Structures are given as C-alpha cells and as structure tokens.
Amino acid sequence: MGIVGAAVGEAVLILQQPEPPPWLAVLVPSVAVVYGVTGLMAWVRRPSSRLGFLIVVGGGVWLLAGLDNVAVPVLSAVGVVTQTLALGVIVHLLLAFPTGRLHRRAERVVVVAAYAVCLVLQVPQYLFASGGPLSIADRPQLAEMGLQAQRAAGAVVVGALAVVLVGRLRSADVGQRRVLAPLAVYGIFALLAVPVSSAIATSLFDGGGLVLPVMQLAVLALVPIAFAVSASRGGFARTADIAELGAWLGADEIARPALRRALAATLGDGSLELLFRLPGEEALVDDRGAPVSRPAPGGGRGVVGIDLAGTPVGAIVYDAEVLDSPEEIREAGRVVALAVDRERLIVQLRASRSRIAAAADDERRRIARDLHDGLQSRLVFLAVQAGTGAPPDIVRGGIEAAIDELRELVDGVMPAQLTERGLPQAVEDLADRLPTPVVLDVAGLERRLAPDVETAAYFVVCEAVVNAVKHAGSSTLAVSLQRIDGRLRIEVADRGGGGVAPGRGMRGMADRVEAVGGVLAVHSSPGVGTRIEAVIPCES
C-alpha cells in the first residue's frame, strides 16, 4: 500500500510540473508498483529468501528514478542521480536468484561493479548536462564521453555477468537449469535492450518518439514478474511454511505423503534427501535401509543432522545452491524429528525384513544346490549302475548312502529333535555332533515353547556354537537356556580369542531374534572370549 501510495504521489507530482509528458506520469510509477507488488508477494511466499526484498528495493529505486520528472529541484536531483540504478538492481537480482543472497566472490564483484557503473559513471552526465538541477557546467562533449564510458563499462559488466551465469548453469541440475536459463537470457536481454535501443534510436531517428520509452519500460517491468514466477517454479518451488509441516504431521496417517516429499516441498528443494540413523549404528541409511555416504563438503550439497532429545535420528541432505540457510533446515528438522524417529524404526524393520527374506532365499538356493549336486547326481549314478547290471549289494550300498545324505540334509533344514522334542533336546543333539564339548545349562523349559520362539532360539544357538567352533578355537563351550518370568534367555559363551566383529551372520542372528520380539547382544573381548546373549519374550 505504501508503495502504491508513493507511486500515486509521485505521479501527482509529475503531473504538477509545467508541460507534463502525460504517459510518463503513469508509466514510471506503474513500473515501481509492479516491482513492489511482485516483490512483496515473493517475500511473503518465501520469507527466508531475500529475493522478494530485493525486488521491493527495485521498486523503490524506480520511484527514485521517476523523481527526475518532478518539478521540485531537490527531488528531481535524486531522480537524476538514480536514473540508471534500476539496471544495477537487475544485475543484482540475476546473480542473487533464487536465495536473494550472493554466495561467490565473483558474483559480489560483478554486482558492485554494476552499481558503480550506474551511480559513478552517471556523474558526468548530470554534472555537465545542459541544464538540470545538478549541472555545474554546460559541457555536452564531457557529458557524451561520460555516457560512452558508462555504456562501455556497462557492456563489460554484462559480459562478466553472462560468464558467471553460464558457470552457474553448468553446475546446476536439469530441473534448475530449465528455470535459470530463460531467466538469465531474459535478464541480459532486458539489460541490453535499454541502452542499445536508445543508442539505435538516437543515431537513426535522432531522439525517437514515444514508442521507444514505452517498450523499454515494458521490458523492464516484466523483470520482477519473471523473477517471482521463476522463484516458484521447478527446483525452487516452495509450497508451504515450516509451521505447516507441523500441521501435516498431525494429519491422518494414510492421507499423508512421504516425509521426504513434505520436507522437499516445504523447504523448496526437490532434490532434498532424508536420511536415517538406525539405533545402534553409525552410518546414515536411506528409506530402504541401504547405507548412504555423507556428501563431501563443498560439493554443492549440504547436510544438517536431525536430533531428538540429543539422540541423532537422521539427517537432511539439501542443495546448497537452493537453500542457503542451514538454520531454517535445522528448524524444519526439529519439527519433523519425532516423525523421523518413528520412520527410522520402520526403515529398520524394512531393512531387517528384506535381510530375512534374502537369507531365506540364500538358504533355499543352498538346499537346491545340495539336492542337485549331491543327491540327484548320486541317484543318477545309481540308476546307471542298476541299468548296467551292477551287483544288488553295490546298488543297495549306494542307495543307503543317498538316504544318509538326504537325512543329513533334512536335519540341517529343520532338526527332527526340534519338532519332535523341543529346544533343549535339539540343542543337546546339536552338541552331540560338535567336535567341542558343550556344557549345557537348561532351566524352566519343561514345557514346550511356541514353535517360532523355539526355531529362532535354536538357530541362534546353532549359529553361535558353529561360529565358536569355527573361529574361536575354544576348548569348551557353555550354552545356557533359561526361561525366567516369561522370557527365554539364551547364552552361548566360549573361551576363545574373542574380538568378534559384528558381521553378516551376527546380523542374521539379530534379525531372527528381533523377528520374534527379542534382543541380541554380543560381548566379545580379546582374551576373555565371546558371549552371545539373546532374550526372547515367551508367554509362561
């Protein structure tokens, strides 16, 4: 409103002077209004970006420049001084898009140079003008030289601007480039259009008529609109406020888009990634649980961690070109921390599920291979023997060997004792077949456990003792199975070398235990040995 008021005021002042050129009275303040309104709209949409503010400043500059036409000498002087300042603002806008801030040294140099051209090289033109409020001498040649110098320097600045913009376009991704390229082209066109068209008009038509200034003003008035539209398009879109994130989090679970998309839309960075830190693990993982390496510093990607009550739960990786205020991202991270914490548990579950599925597939492949390579070839060989008249004893011996092999295979898939008798007996049977003596301590397992608990417990013991026998080189093994207060406590301890690293087998064990609601812990220290402990809930 202030801007519109000032513009109307200026129009009135312009109209009050003798012999007013009527179109000027409307046009120059109108351009100021266009800048002001679009700037304010951009500012409201993205308060964190200074782009809107900069466009509003541009509107102010247009108002100042428009004072040139006012009859009051002081005001007119201001207008004369700021006559070409609006072009400097356009250079500034082009380089500061989309954040409204200048990030590189080259960008700052170009902007300062642009303002210098607009303000300093303007000086000879009004000091040596024939007339005007600031004229100190009527030296048209000097004024003309000043104008030429300004044009030449302006051309250099525009050239430098083009170089910087091309550099930015090169490093931008496709989505950003689609927005940046037309904007840069239009901006440079607008910058060149005014002096070039004026020069052409002056040389060809000796001062031109009314059409040229109207066209020039129209070209320049479109600049803020182009910026405002671009700022809300493509990779720079921002559709919601951070406060709205909170409202979204409270919304219906099912109707909700993914957390990442909501963050990306809110912060206006389509390339934004949401990473999770799983409980007890150092690495960051994506939403499928796959580890992701942190982006290298200075690579155009920024990282902000998300903490919940001091515990790191995840991180936001963003485009440092688009978002330059880590504090704002951190704030968004704080808003979504609770949801990220919940989401990371889902990610963890998803990852363990896919590992279990993969383990089952591996197991199936192993069984298929054993059946195919072992049993099938043995049976084929037997068929050949029988067909070629081998003695029945030989054939029978072969068949018995095949039966033995089948029995061992079946036992490996699901031990008979586990189905027939239960956990302690199956573990005892397992111990019988180990080369290392096992001290077995069983308590509270007179009644059978649920089949899934038994199976999980058995395979944990199996994996643990096989590992111990294979790697620990221990002379004794202690296995303890105890049901206390509705929980089954499994402990496998060796006196081997210790220092067991949590590997794939360990992960598989943990997955199995977690699948039945339990927890697994591995204590391994060199010299003491390894102790694997699992606690699984079981109704007593």
Next chain:
Amino acid sequence: MIGEDQVLMREGLRLVLERAGFEIVGVAADATELVRRVRGLRPDLVVADIRMPPGHADDGLRAVLKLRAERPELPVMLLSQHVQRRYATELLEAGDHGVGYLLKQRIADLDTFVGDIHRLLDGETVLDPVVVAAIIDRPRADDPLKALTARQREVLALMAEGRSNAAIAAQLAITEKAVVRHVSHIYEELGIDRRDADHRRVLAVVRYLSK
C-alpha cells in the same frame, strides 16, 4: 504287528517280514491305534515307526514305552528316519530285553534285518551302529574312553549294538577269548559291574556313556 503311517513303508515292511516267514496280524497308521490294536491282538512282535500321527513327533516311541510298561516281555523294534541318542536311552531305560532301534533304511538289507528281528525275539538288544557311534563319539570334556585302544573301542561299539561275544569275534576276525579279554578290560576301565549278564551289558554301557 506293524505301526507305520506311511503306506509305502508299511507295505515294504509287510513284504520283508512275510517273506521271512512272519505273519502280520495287523497294521496301525497312528500311535493311538497301535496301542489299541496291540492290546487287542496281543502280537509276538511290534515293529513301529517313532514319528507317527497324531502328534507327528515321538508318538511311536511313547506308544511302545506304554506297551512295554504293560507287557515288559513284549519284543519291540523301533524304526526311524534318523537316530537319537536320547531315544535309545529312553528305550533302554524301559529294559534292554528284546528291544531294538534301527534306521529305516536297514530293512533293505533283508538278511541282516531278519537276523536282527530274530535276535530281538531271543531277548537280545539291537542298536543301530549310527546310534552307537553317536553315543561313543560324543565329545566330552573328560573322555573316559580315551584310555581305550582302537580295538577296544571297536569291541565296545559292537557290544553296544547288542552283539554277543561270538558275533563280535566273528566280525573282527579274532578269537572269542580275545574278545572276553577286551571286554573285561573295558569294564574295568569304565568301572562297570562285570557280574551283569551278557545281555545287560548294553544297558550298562549305554547308561554309562549317556551320563
């Protein structure tokens, strides 16, 4: 009397036993039926699978133990897809007179199998070599068998399978006197009471080694 839920296996057993001159008075496809029919038909021999309906676990073993409790002299031969030290121990706990425990595949060797059945009917014990191996080769923190020579271990294994001294002598191609010498040395080493009658010694050995 045959207790076996798998038709192929049941008919195979019937074939083998009928060929060897036995009369099959009845068959049962689950453990409950087995107990009921044995009580009714009072056969001279029960051949049963360990894993049977209704529980598909060790139902056959439990049915046989129940029947032995009622008729301690009833000869029983348990067959199984796999052997368990524990099952052998439990079976022998109920008396080692006329009990057998073999892998199912042993019925393919007709002569040996029929020979085993006859030994059973004579009141002897028959244990599968695999069961015996499981008992003897089991890892122990303090192995009482490490003082035995390889030959003595062989003799011990055959003893545990239920072989007589004469059979052991024949199999190892040594004199019966040598077998007796090995046996007494083994008894001494393991601290088994040597007054046990010949057929009691399986139980003694197995019980000792299952400790």
